Amino acid sequence: MNTAPRFLWVDISKGIAIIAVVLLHINFQFYESKYVPLTALLGSLWHVPVFFLLGGFFLKEEKLLQTTSFIKGKIKSLYYLLLYFYIPAVLLHNTMLYIGFYDPTISYGGKIMTIWDVSEMIKELILSICLAGREPILGAMWFVYVLFIALCGLSITSKILHLLIKDKKKYEWIRCATLLFFCILSSTMTNLFGFTIPRFNNTFTAMWLIYCGYILKNNFHLNFTNKFICLISILIVYHIATMQGGVLLNANQYHDALTLTISSIAALYIVNYTSQKIEKSYIGHILAFCGKNSFYIMGLHFLGFKLGTIILSWIGIKQNLGELMAPAQSSFVLLLFYLIFSVVFSLLFITSLRQLKAIVEHLSISRFYNQKSQ
Template identity: 25%
Template sequence: MNSALDKSRIDWVDIAKGFCILLVVMMHATLGVEKATGEPTLLTGFIEWAKPFRMPDFFLISGLFLASRIDRPWRGYLDSKVAYFAYFYVIWLTIQFAMKAPGMIAADGAEATLLAYLTGLVQPWGTLWFIYMLAVFFVTAKLLNDAPKAIVWAAAAMIYFAAPHTGWLLVDEFAARFVFFYTGYWAAPLIFRYAEAVAKSPLALVSAALVAWAAINGLLVANGLAFAKGLDLWVSYAGVAAVVAFSVILIPTWPGRALAYCGRNSIKIYLAFPLFMGPARVIALKLGSIIPDWAASLISMSAGVVGALILAHIVNGTRFDFLFKRPKAFTLSPSRQSTHRPAERIAVI
């Protein structure tokens, strides 16, 4: 495969991740405004429309390149797939708790707040549940590496359809998401071939197919069929396929380049956007007589994304770059060959 095609493969992946991280931040921004006002916004329908594929796409893409890493020795694998995510989870759990602690202490007391923090080390907490589950999925895939992939996928699908609601986020989200992560790993060659086929297809044909899918997805969401067990998995897969096609046709465009940038920095955005989204929402809602609620949602969304990117840029190379760069002290016994490597930046997932 030539270098241009290799680059295209990476480009659409970055665009898809960028698109999905914006959808995730938009969801949180919109739900925050709706909670504060007690009323839905004009964005509510769009948020629901994207629900079938928003997180499935993120997890599926996270598994796309696992085949090149899964056969690594356990120590190196655990370092890059567990210790790596655990470091950023604990750092940002602590930061988010520090922001919320005064209000939590006032409402529930210091002991309950401390217990909530300690529980967050075991029970995935807040917006950080995504990176917690990624570590779990990478370990699960490694443990099942010798099992037939079709059987693993079938088991994951059965767990998905069982849809346990235990109240324990680790169990519930594993059941709801692992099938997509494993699909990304197992079906990666097929997915890349599909993306190549889209790239070679007439733009008008792909665009028409996307419009048709968007309409059908909207109808399925509106009547609840998109979330009906037995059908929801396939609706999600269709949505992921649409995101891949959408990302491929955006490669040569400036929106595509902007989304690719967000995609390359998606984990930085995911970690830091709550720091800026909340304050921006408070300010935007104070302008309620001037701007509508949906605009307040977009303002807080934009503040979350742009603020996270600016923060990552500002701290780079400073004493605070541990926010987005794992120091060597927090790696698992590096080998002699890697002893002198620099601190590890947040990787592209």
């Protein structure tokens, strides 16, 4: 495969996954039965695992082993972006309570919203900087925190093992066994013993999934174009969905590491196969644009839900603005409205911000040359 199509279909796959994430953050009464577990099939079984798998596609061994430069790169590309979202969200915490974006009577993942004084504000800012931010309106950004930590952890683990093991084959097998062991241990602690440290246990799960994506792309060189493997993957995903339902990687809750790995890879094959089939279509380009900007959709779609609720109130449709998940209930029309509006808002926001930045940079350069010419 040449470079352009590869990047295009990967972006489409990310677009499919992020649409599934937004869809299942809408409070809608999806049809459910033991034969058709719709929520699991629409994404709760696979959307976040697929993101982690795709996160390993373009890792390079030589860069992983350059731990210092690799981590510095991830600090610039992921950590700083997180802070650009989290610091304003924390500073606006009290404001969001005043305007009704938060409801003090609602529990947001076990967290009750209260007005913060200066000391509490500083405490929350420090927690955000230390990868422990929990501002509800950025609830989906736990994924980026874990992705950042997992990528750094994968680089450190690879470097240590590379220094200890000189034989390349042994190194790869031992790295695989080590990461799988950490994933199994993490799963056991969470799902068997009920012991979970947020953004610690699921980091080991993420490291394993990222590594699997890396191996599939760089060692096995899968091109995800075999229709028979796609059909088998559909059977696997359906079977696991009916037997076990979805997974909740935010809380590191899933049945076991083996089932998670199999279902995630099978779902990845389906998504990537579909992406390549539609990459030349109009919908394919739309999904690719969503995929390229999936970080911003993840960070802004909860805000989009609230703005959507405000717009609905203007036409007489009253919803609780304080609800974190979009309150579509049993209305399919509201489901589509919240889904489309939140995604479009996120894309318009980041596109406008980039254009504004480009204008400011252009004006700054023009002023510099004007002053120089004078």
